Amino acid sequence: MTTRKIDTIRNFSIVAHIDHGKSTLADRLIQATGTVAARDMVEQVLDSMDIERERGITIKAQTVRLDYKAKDGKDYVLNLMDTPGHVDFAYEVSRSLKACEGSLLVVDASQGVEAQTLANVYQALDAGHEIVPVLNKIDLPAAEPDRIRQQIEDVIGLDAADAVLISAKTGIGIPDVLEAIVTRLPPPQGDEEAPLKAMLVDSWYDAYLGVVVLVRVIDGRMRKGQKILMMGTNAHYEIDKIGVFKPKMLDVASLGPGEVGFITAQIKQVADTRVGDTITEDKKQCAEPLPGFKPAQPVVFCGLFPVDAADFEDLRAAIGKLRLNDASFSYEMETSAALGFGFRCGFLGLLHLEIIQERLRREFDLDLIATAPSVVYKIKLTNGEEIELHNPADMPDVVKIDEILEPWIRATIMTPDDYLGAVLKLCQDRRGVQIDLNYVGKRAMAVYDLPLNEVVFDFYDRLKSISKGYASFDYHITDYRVGDLVKMSILVNAEPVDALSMLVHRTRADSRGRQMCEKLKELIPPHMFQVPIQAAIGGKIIARETVRAFRKDVTAKCYGGDATRKRKLLEKQKEGKKKMRQFGRVEIPQEAFIAALKMED
């Protein structure tokens, strides 16, 4: 592949809310430029993980190189960088955006701007992007392009007069999008003669190639056989493969300034690479690394235990494998009196947590019990020490605690005004502090500061349910604040279940305890004896419920010696029992550990 002139390169990303058509638009661009033959087209080429396709989200950054002959007669290279679309991956998003010069802002022409769109578009602006608004789904009867254009101007402050009107589904407007990319987005800047300076955008594990690193070259040139240095980790490698994605991997001889591609270099695990790190040449290093590099910081922790204690080693192997491909989650061994051996895992956020759990279940066929997600508390001890608390079970004795700090977030919620009352009440109930409230047309935008531990379990579910799915939500962590927090324990049949203990705000303890007990009463099936369920703070019981013993459970008739049917029922029952955890003599279904935390406000 020949060296390409930097002014015929365009690197861009697509900013959109889930469902607003990002993946479909990407598919159309790939198709329109003939990058993938029509017969090889599968829906949503870029989201390659099952979970990504199902949930309509992107977890790993990906890129595809499109060759495009523009109306000016010149051949352009367009690099579409598909960025992770969720706040849990805010840092990864920021790095991906840094690798581009512009963004397409895709907004559904009937639904308008959502909270997530806002957060992402601000990030793109922060990254210095030129932004081309694109109104999608204009073929639908409900489309109101004029109103949405106005909304983009009002809410984001972006001139939307020249917004491109498209339907990614039918293909309307796709050529206009390609022209807009070429004419309205700036080419990258870079100095080919300078020492190599490239950004590590993302990396993942490939079963055949080992660790594959996605790079954006800023200055200099990257080539096969080159000896490189990763400045953040101070690790040395030799590039043994270099190429671009079309979207299949295609080897090239080298990558110059402004180009996006991949390298492999005998890197053992993804954890050896850091998103945002600067790659330079070993012998001819660049003067300064790229700014903004930071290591991944887990925000939410939870325990993962095998349902069957015998599967512990399988779980260890599975977590190790996942970690190969995802350096952003951390784990350490944990022992629970109730659940046996497992792992305390740290995640970037709730979605990240759900994804990891789901992948362990699906890809490794593991039956897991996940304990209550917990945020990271900072505890100041009376002796002046400060510790981080990842697990409520590890809480020090109260007499040794000076104060407890908890993480707070700033949340932006957008909702049709019909549901505003319910949304505000939800925020208020979760100890929220209102920062801002204003209207954009018929939609309200509320900004709240909230303690993360009030959001961590089910805030999003509740928000969706009280707004019939219309409200959208985004947040980022702001700071740690002192909170009047106490440890609440749950006792089942008089035995404490450590996996259900949690830190709660003192003012919320009574209602939470009551709700937990009520919920557990529903979740724990009747036994042959009564099962008391209690919530306690220290030695004080604050709530109690009882699961009644069942009174009648006997098959009346065994027909004509048909023992088979009964035996099969019994076998099912035995199988079901295996899915329960035995606490003393009480069986608790595995889903109870999470379900017990979901509150009905």
Added chain:
Amino acid sequence: MAATIRNAFDPGFGVYVHWPFCLSKCPYCDFNSHVRKGEVDEDRFVDAFRTEIAHRAALAPGREVRSVFFGGGTPSLMLPSTLEAILRAIADYWPMAADVEVTLEANPTSVEASRFRSFKAAGVNRASLGVQALNDIELRALGRQHSVAEALAALDVANKIFERTSFDLIYARPQQTPAAWRKELELALGRVTEHVSLYQLTIEPETMFERMVDAGKLDLPDVDTQRALWDVTQEVTARAGLPAYEVSNHARPGSECRHNLVYWRYGEYAGVGPGAHGRLITPRGRRAQATEKHPEMWLTCVETEGHGLVEDDLLSAEQEGDEFLLMGLRLREGIDPARFFALTGKKLSQSRVAELIGDGLVELTRDNRIRVSSEGFPVLDAVVADLAA
């Protein structure tokens, strides 16, 4: 080896004969019963039964038949000559015990009662009548074709003709109260000679009653009322000298249904006819057998393949243990833990047994048997699941 084990705990051998036809389908019934408009070619069935009996006898030769049970469907609809021919076939292939128990399930209608004498002559010595309720309105709601008066008259006829009789009642019916059931049961017990079966109404999948429950059209007693009805049943029958020897079966001591005891004691039984189940011990182990359910399809199978089996599985030790527990613990006499060990090579969990004894749900008898207590019976399925886990 198999022979010695069989001898040590021998619960005997019985033959179950399924006659799959009914005049109408009752809305609660999920048994293998079919309504036929035209006449059933009974001679063809007799030939098929003979073929299938020969097939089972080849698998389990030489067993002494201690009981034969004609169930259904409605076996009292078959011609007495058909029943006689089937009995003869059984006797042709297996030795018959001198005191073999031959039970016929019958509808208590006047038409069928008029044939009881012929059935007796054909070899039946025990009749089991599907009375089901002593209330005409509820009998209609249960889809039964007889009235209370007719049922009681049929019962009188049966009592005169057969050495032994029993009848069935269904309780926990829609809107039934414990007080109403007490009255009905007391009335019924006055008619019991030696044996009665009292079945709690169970809503079975894919029955008319299930559809009615789903549509909210059936007002069934809640669990607490069901328990109260159960308690009434135990109290009234015990006082009348007819304690439960099995979950739903009551008899004067010594008058238990021998055939059903074979099932519950986990003995060997051959099942012949459409949708019949069997358990036979062959040199390779205990087989769980079931036949084609559809009557005409079963005929074709038997005629072309020599048997109607559609399931014939060797049971694993664990499966045998499960079946032994779930059948055996239905009996008041309980189970012999040594036999559980002989079947499975494993001992019942001592700690579980101890816990259940502590809960008052299980008892140890003086001869070292494990049995479910009066408190345990109403929650038997849970006790079994606990012991089997």
